[in-house]
Amino acid sequence: MARRPTRQVEEAVRDAVERTLQATIGSAQLGRERAQEAVDELVRTAASRVREALEGQRPATHDDIRELRKELRAIGHRLEAIERRLEGPRSSSRSSRSQG
Numbered sequence: 001m002a003r004r005p006t007r008q009v010e011e012a013v014r015d016a017v018e019r020t021l022q023a024t025i026g027s028a029q030l031g032r033e034r035a036q037e038a039v040d041e042l043v044r045t046a047a048s049r050v051r052e053a054l055e056g057q058r059p060a061t062h063d064d065i066r067e068l069r070k071e072l073r074a075i076g077h078r079l080e081a082i083e084r085r086l087e088g089p090r091s092s093s094r095s096s097r098s099q100g
Helices: 007-057 062-099
Strands: none
Touching: none
């Protein structure tokens, strides 16, 4: 006939099972948190890439066009000033040659 386990053995086994479950639950929770962090990072990365792709595809706004026009006018004025400076010495040396 098999002996029934004593109360101490039953409690020891129950405690061991509880500790094992607690350790497993803790590991599972830690694994879940790490998995969630990884998923969050993937979502952020994907959202960032989509945002960048859409920024390159979006049509220019009225403000964008106005700013570009302003920049083009400024570049045009700078170019005219450079051309005047470059033509200045030439035209004066040409006029002195033709007079002399």
